[in-house]
Amino acid sequence: MAQNDDRRVAVLRAIVEDYVATREPVGSRALVERHALGVSPATIRNDMAALEDGGYIAQPHTSAGRVPTDKGYRLFVDRLDDIKPLSGPERRAIAAFLEDAVDLDDVVDRSVRLLAQLTHQVAVVQYPSLRRSALRHVELVAVGARHLLVVLITRTGRVEQRTVELEAPLDELVVTQLRARLNVAVAGRVLADLGTVREDLRQAFPPADRPLVDAVLAVVEETLALEGEERIVLAGTANLARGGSPDFGRSLGPVLEALEEQVVLLRLLSDMAEDEATVTVRIGRENQHEGLVETSFVTTGYGTGDGSAVARIGSVGPLRMDYPGTMAAVRAVARYLSRTLAG
Amino acid sequence: MAQNDDRRVAVLRAIVEDYVATREPVGSRALVERHALGVSPATIRNDMAALEDGGYIAQPHTSAGRVPTDKGYRLFVDRLDDIKPLSGPERRAIAAFLEDAVDLDDVVDRSVRLLAQLTHQVAVVQYPSLRRSALRHVELVAVGARHLLVVLITRTGRVEQRTVELEAPLDELVVTQLRARLNVAVAGRVLADLGTVREDLRQAFPPADRPLVDAVLAVVEETLALEGEERIVLAGTANLARGGSPDFGRSLGPVLEALEEQVVLLRLLSDMAEDEATVTVRIGRENQHEGLVETSFVTTGYGTGDGSAVARIGSVGPLRMDYPGTMAAVRAVARYLSRTLAG
DNA sequence: GATTGGCACTCACGTACCGTGAGTGCTACC
DNA sequence: GGTAGCACTCACGGTACGTGAGTGCCAATC
Numbered sequence: 001m002a003q004n005d006d007r008r009v010a011v012l013r014a015i016v017e018d019y020v021a022t023r024e025p026v027g028s029r030a031l032v033e034r035h036a037l038g039v040s041p042a043t044i045r046n047d048m049a050a051l052e053d054g055g056y057i058a059q060p061h062t063s064a065g066r067v068p069t070d071k072g073y074r075l076f077v078d079r080l081d082d083i084k085p086l087s088g089p090e091r092r093a094i095a096a097f098l099e100d101a102v103d104l105d106d107v108v109d110r111s112v113r114l115l116a117q118l119t120h121q122v123a124v125v126q127y128p129s130l131r132r133s134a135l136r137h138v139e140l141v142a143v144g145a146r147h148l149l150v151v152l153i154t155r156t157g158r159v160e161q162r163t164v165e166l167e168a169p170l171d172e173l174v175v176t177q178l179r180a181r182l183n184v185a186v187a188g189r190v191l192a193d194l195g196t197v198r199e200d201l202r203q204a205f206p207p208a209d210r211p212l213v214d215a216v217l218a219v220v221e222e223t224l225a226l227e228g229e230e231r232i233v234l235a236g237t238a239n240l241a242r243g244g245s246p247d248f249g250r251s252l253g254p255v256l257e258a259l260e261e262q263v264v265l266l267r268l269l270s271d272m273a274e275d276e277a278t279v280t281v282r283i284g285r286e287n288q289h290e291g292l293v294e295t296s297f298v299t300t301g302y303g304t305g306d307g308s309a310v311a312r313i314g315s316v317g318p319l320r321m322d323y324p325g326t327m328a329a330v331r332a333v334a335r336y337l338s339r340t341l342a343g
Numbered sequence: 344m345a346q347n348d349d350r351r352v353a354v355l356r357a358i359v360e361d362y363v364a365t366r367e368p369v370g371s372r373a374l375v376e377r378h379a380l381g382v383s384p385a386t387i388r389n390d391m392a393a394l395e396d397g398g399y400i401a402q403p404h405t406s407a408g409r410v411p412t413d414k415g416y417r418l419f420v421d422r423l424d425d426i427k428p429l430s431g432p433e434r435r436a437i438a439a440f441l442e443d444a445v446d447l448d449d450v451v452d453r454s455v456r457l458l459a460q461l462t463h464q465v466a467v468v469q470y471p472s473l474r475r476s477a478l479r480h481v482e483l484v485a486v487g488a489r490h491l492l493v494v495l496i497t498r499t500g501r502v503e504q505r506t507v508e509l510e511a512p513l514d515e516l517v518v519t520q521l522r523a524r525l526n527v528a529v530a531g532r533v534l535a536d537l538g539t540v541r542e543d544l545r546q547a548f549p550p551a552d553r554p555l556v557d558a559v560l561a562v563v564e565e566t567l568a569l570e571g572e573e574r575i576v577l578a579g580t581a582n583l584a585r586g587g588s589p590d591f592g593r594s595l596g597p598v599l600e601a602l603e604e605q606v607v608l609l610r611l612l613s614d615m616a617e618d619e620a621t622v623t624v625r626i627g628r629e630n631q632h633e634g635l636v637e638t639s640f641v642t643t644g645y646g647t648g649d650g651s652a653v654a655r656i657g658s659v660g661p662l663r664m665d666y667p668g669t670m671a672a673v674r675a676v677a678r679y680l681s682r683t684l685a686g
Numbered sequence: 687g688a689t690t691g692g693c694a695c696t697c698a699c700g701t702a703c704c705g706t707g708a709g710t711g712c713t714a715c716c
Numbered sequence: 717g718g719t720a721g722c723a724c725t726c727a728c729g730g731t732a733c734g735t736g737a738g739t740g741c742c743a744a745t746c
Contacts, residue, residue, distance in 0.1 A: 004717085027709050042719055045710070063709050063726045103505060105574075139482050139494065151482065151494060151502065159494065161502050162446060231448075237580060238599035252595070256581035347688085370738050385690050388739070406697045406738050 004047075009079060010037065011047045012056055016068050016076045020320045023247075025065030070284035070319070073296070077281050077323050084324060086332045090118075094332060098340045104128070104157035108233055111313065111337045116236025118329040121317035122259060124299075126269055127231040128156035128310045128341070130224045131191040138186055138220065140179045145169045148212075150219050155188075156310060156341050160229065164219050167211060174209050178216065191224040232262050232269075239317075247318040251294060258291030259316065268297060269312045276301040276309045276338070279327045284319055294319060298326045302334040305342040313337065347390075352422060353380065354390045355399055359411050359419045363663045366590075368408030413627035413662070416639070420624050420666050427667060429675045433461075437675060441683045447471070447500035451576055454656065454680045459579025461672040464660035465602060467642075469612055470574040471499035471653045471684070473567045474534040481529055481563065483522045488512045491555075493562050498531075499653060499684050503572065507562050510554060517552050521559065534567040575605050575612075582660075590661040594637060601634030602659065611640060612655045619644040619652045619681070622670045627662055637662060641669045645677040647685040656680065 014035040018026040028041040028048060037044065048066055051057045056072035059065070068076065085091075097114055101107040108125050115123035133154035141149040146169060151161045181204055185197045198217060205213050223229065237259065240252055248255055258264050268287060272280040282297040297316050301309025313334050315326050357378040361369040371384040371391060380387065391409055394400045399415035402408070411419065428434075440457055444450040451468050458466035476497035484492040489512060494504045524547055528540045541560060548556050566572065580602065583595055591598055601607050611630060615623040625640040640659050644652025656677050658669050 025709090029709080040719055041709095042721090043717085046718085049711080059710085061725090061727065063707090063724085065709065103503075136486070137484050137492070139484065141480050141482065141496070143479070149480070149496065151496070153484070153492065153494070153504065157504075159502050159504050160446075161496065161500075235603065238596055238603055241584075241596035241599060253581055253584035256584055260578065260581055368738090372738080383690055384738095385692090386688080389689085392740080402739085404696090404698065406695085406736090408738065 007037070007039070008047045008051055009075070010035075011044060012051055012068070012072055013076060013079070015048075015051075015057060015066055016073065019067055020322055023320065025060055025067050027065035030065070068320075070286070073283050073319060073323070074286075077283070080324060080327075083279065083327045083331060086328055091332060091336075094118075094336045095339075098336050101340065104159075107157070107337070107340055111333055112233050112235040115313065115315055115329060115333045116239060118333065119315045119317065119321075119326050120236075120239050120242065121315045121321065121326065122234060122236045122240060124259075124265060124269075124314045124316060125233050125337075126266075126311040126313065127233070128154065128158055130154065130158065130160060130226075130229055132308075132310050133158060134188050134190050135186050136188075138179070138182050140175050140182075140216065142170050142172065142175055148175070148216065150216060150223075152220065152223060156304065160223055162219050162223050164215050166215060170212075171209075174205075174212060178205070178209075178213060182216070186220075191221070194221055194224070230262070230266055232265050234259060247320070248294060254291035255295060255316075258289055264289055264291075268292075269299060269314070272299050272312065274301070274309060276303045276334075279331050281323065281327070292316075296321055296323070298323070298330050300330050300334045302338045302341070305338055310341075350380070350382070351390045351394055352418070353378075354387060355394055355411070355415055356419060356422070358391075358394075358400060358409055359416065362410055363665055366663065368403055368410050370408035373408070411663075413629070416626045416662060416666070417629075420626070423667055423670075426622065426670045426674060429671055434675060434679075437461075437679045438682075441679050444683065447502075450500070450680070450683055454676055455576050455578040458656065458658055458672060458676045459582060461676065462658045462660065462664075462669050463579075463582050463585065464658045464664065464669065465577060465579045465583060467602075467608060467612075467657045467659060468576050468680075469609075469654040469656065470576070471497065471501055473497065473501065473503060473569075473572055475651075475653050476501060477531050477533050478529050479531075481522070481525050483518050483525075483559065485513050485515065485518055491518070491559065493559060493566075495563065495566060498647065503566055505562050505566050507558050509558060513555075514552075517548070517555060521548070521552075521556060525559070529563075534564070537564055537567070573605070573609055575608050577602060590663070591637060597634035598638060598659075601632055607632055607634075611635075612642060612657070615642055615655065617644070617652060619646045619677075622674050624666065624670070635659075639664055639666075641666070641673050643673050643677045645681045645684070647681065653684075 014031055015026050018030065018034060028044040031037065031044050032041050048057065052066065055069060056075060057066040058069050060067060094114060098107060098110055101110050108127060112123045112125040133156045135152060136155050137153045139151040141151065143149050143163065146166045148164045148166060148170065149161060150164060151159065153159050181201060185201050202210055202213055237256065240248060240255060279298065279300045284293050284296065287295065287297055295316050296319055297314055299312050299314030301312050303310040313330060315330050317326065357374055358369050361373065361377060371387040374380065374387050375384050391400065395409065398412060399418060400409040401412050403410060437457060441450060441453055444453050451470060455466045455468040476499045478495060479498050480496045482494040484494065486492050486506065489509045491507045491509060491513065492504060493507060494502060496502050524544060528544050545553055545556055580599065583591060583598060622641065622643045627636050627639065630638065630640055638659050639662055640657055642655050642657030644655050646653040656673060658673050660669065
C-alpha cells in the first residue's frame with residue numbers, strides 16, 4: 001500500500017506537470033508516454049480513480065482527462081522537497097539590475113518589474129513597513145510661522161512627510177533643539193520602542209514648549225502607525241491576459257479588482273508567515289477571496305537581513321502555474337532585495 | 344446642401360450615442376425610432392451611405408448596421424460645443440473626498456481612484472513634475488562622516504531624496520551654512536531658474552568647501568532633471584474587463600502592457616497641450632501606439648492655479664466611451680486636484 | 687432635388703444534426 | 717496488484733439550413 005501511495009503521488013505530480021505545461025486535461029495514455037512510470041495505462045487509470053476519490057484531481061467532463069484540484073496542487077506543493085535555486089546568470093542579472101537603483105522607490109519598482117518578468121505573472125511588492133522599520137532621521141522644517149513639516153526617513157530609505165498645524169508661533173531655537181534631541185532619542189528605533197523614550201523627551205523641555213513636543217511626537221507616532229500608509233506596488237498585470245491565454249476566461253475582471261484593492265492584498269500578505277525565509281503558497285480558495293479563487297499566491301518576506309521581515313513580496317498567477325519556478329523566483333528576488341536594502 | 348450636412352452630423356451623433364449605449368451596430372430604422380430626426384429610414388440610409396463614403400462610419404459586415412470609425416468619433420468630439428459640468432452633488436463629493444487627503448501621495452491616490460470610479464475606466468495621474476514644481480525646501484542630513492542625504496521638498500508636497508558620497512569628511516558647520524544659504528537661494532524656484540543662482544552660491548563659500556557645494560548642487564539638479572523620476576499612477580484597470588464586457592476581446596493584453604509602460608504613457612501625456620484648461624482627446628490610432636489603437640485617451644493638465652500645468656491627469660477607455668461624460672469628469676477632477684494642491 | 691415607400695438581396699447568427707476519437711470504467715485474466 | 721480488452725460516453729468540429737435585421741437601389745412623390 002505504501003508503494004502504491006508513492007506511485008500515486010508520482011502520478012499526481014506528473015498530472016500537475018503535464019497540465020501546467022499543456023493546459024489540457026491529461027489522460028492515462030499520455031501520462032505513461034511522457035513519464036517513466038513503469039506501468040500500463042490501465043494501472044494509471046486505477047490510480048487516477050483513487051486520486052479522484054481523494055479529491056486531488058477531477059474530470060472536466062466524463063470523457064476527458066484529469067485536471068488537478070486545489071487540493072491536488074496543495075499536495076504537489078507540499079511534496080516539493082526543495083526549491084531549486086535559479087541559475088548563476090539569472091542570479092547575476094537580478095543582482096546587477098537591483099544594484100543600479102537610485103533610491104527606495106527605484107529599488108521597489110525594479111524588484112516588482114523583475115519578478116513580474118521572471119515569473120510571467122503579476123508581481124506584488126509591499127513597501128518596507130514604516131512601523132517595522134527603524135528610523136534613520138527625523139527632520140523638522142518650519143513652514144511659515146504656524147506650520148511645521150515633519151519628515152521621517154527610515155533605514156530602508158522610505159521617506160514620509162506630514163504637516164503639523166501649531167497653536168503657538170514657532171520658536172526656531174526650540175525647533176532646532178527638538179530636532180537634535182529627537183534624533184538622538186529616536187534614531188535606530190522602531191515604532192514599538194518609541195513609547196519608552198517619549199516621557200524622557202518631554203521632560204527635557206520646559207513646560208512652555210511641551211505642546212510643540214507633544215504635537216510632533218503625536219504626528220510621528222501617528223504616521224508610523226497609520227494602516228493606510230502601507231503601500232503596495234504591482235507589475236505584470238498584462239501577463240494575466242497574455243497571448244490570449246484563456247487562463248481566466250471572463251473572470252479576469254474580479255482578479256484585477258481584487259489586486260487593485262490594496263486592503264485585500266494587505267490582508268493576504270499579513271496572513272502569511274512573519275519570518276524572512278519561508279516561501280508561503282496560497283492556492284485558490286485558501287486566499288479567502290472571491291476574486292482570487294482561480295489564482296495562487298506565492299510570497300515570502302524580505303528585510304534587512306536580521307531575520308525578521310520588514311515587508312513581503314510575492315507573485316500571483318493562475319492555479320496552473322509553475323510552482324517550483326515561481327517559488328524560486330520569489331525567493332531569489334526577495335533575497336537580493338534584502339541585500340540591496342541592507343547594503 | 345448645408346441643411347443636408349447638418350442632418351448628417353446629427354445622424355452621426357445619433358449613431359455614436361446609440362452605439363455607445365448599446366454596443367451594437369445601429370441600423371437606419373432603430374435610428375429614426377430612438378431619435379427625433381423627422382425623416383424616414385430611407386433618407387437616413389442615404390445619409391449613412393454618404394457618411395460611409397466620408398469614412399465616418401463603417402459596416403462590420405454587409406447586412407449589419409453601422410459603427411463609428413475613429414474619424415467618426417473625432418468629428419463627434421470636435422462638434423461637442425461645450426462640456427457639461429458635473430452635478431452639484433457630484434462636485435461636492437469630489438471636493439470632500441480630496442480634502443481628507445493627508446499628503447501628496449494620498450491626494451494623488453484619491454484622485455486617481457476617484458476618476459476611475461467616475462468614468463468606469465482606467466484613470467491615469469501623473470505626479471507633479473519635479474522639474475516644473477517650485478522648491479519649498481532643501482534639507483541636508485549628514486549620514487555618517489562621508490555621506491550626505493539630500494531631501495527635496497516641492498511646493499506641491501512631493502519629497503525626493505538622494506544620497507551623495509563625499510570625498511572629504513563632512514564639516515557640520517559648513518553643512519549648516521550651506522543648508523541655510525541653499526534654502527534662501529532656492530526656495531520658490533523651479534529647475535530652469537537654478538542655473539542663475541548657481542555661481543552666486545558657489546562664490547559665497549571659501550574654495551575649500553566648494554567641492555561639497557558643487558556635489559550638492561549637482562545632485563539637486565540631477566534629481567530634478569531625471570526623466571525617470573516622472574511618476575505615474577493608475578487605477579481602475581479592472582474596469583477594462585468589467586462585467587465580461589467584450590470591448591477588448593482578447594486584445595486586453597496589449598492595452599495593459601501599454602498602460603504598464605510608464606514611458607509610453609509619459610510620451611502620450613507630453614504630446615498633449617501644455618496648458619491647464621484644455622481637455623485633449625486622442626482617439627484610436629491618434630495615440631500612435633499599437634496597443635492603444637482600440638482605446639481613446641482623454642486628458643487635461645492640472646497645476647497650482649497659475650495657468651501652467653504642473654502635470655496631467657486622464658482617463659483611458661474603449662473607443663466607444665462616453666466622451667462628454669469622461670471629458671467632464673476628467674476636467675472636474677483636475678480642477679479640484681489643482682485646488683487641493685494650491686490650498 | 688430631396689424624400690419616401692417598396693422590394694429584392696445579403697449574410698451573420700442560432701439551431702440542429704451527425705461522425706470522430708480521446709478517454710474512461712469495468713471485467714476477466716495473469 | 718497489475719494488465720489487456722472492450723463497450724460506453726461525450727466534447728468537439730463540421731455541415732446544413734431557416735430566420736431576420738439591415739442594406740442598396742429604383743420609381744414615385746412632394
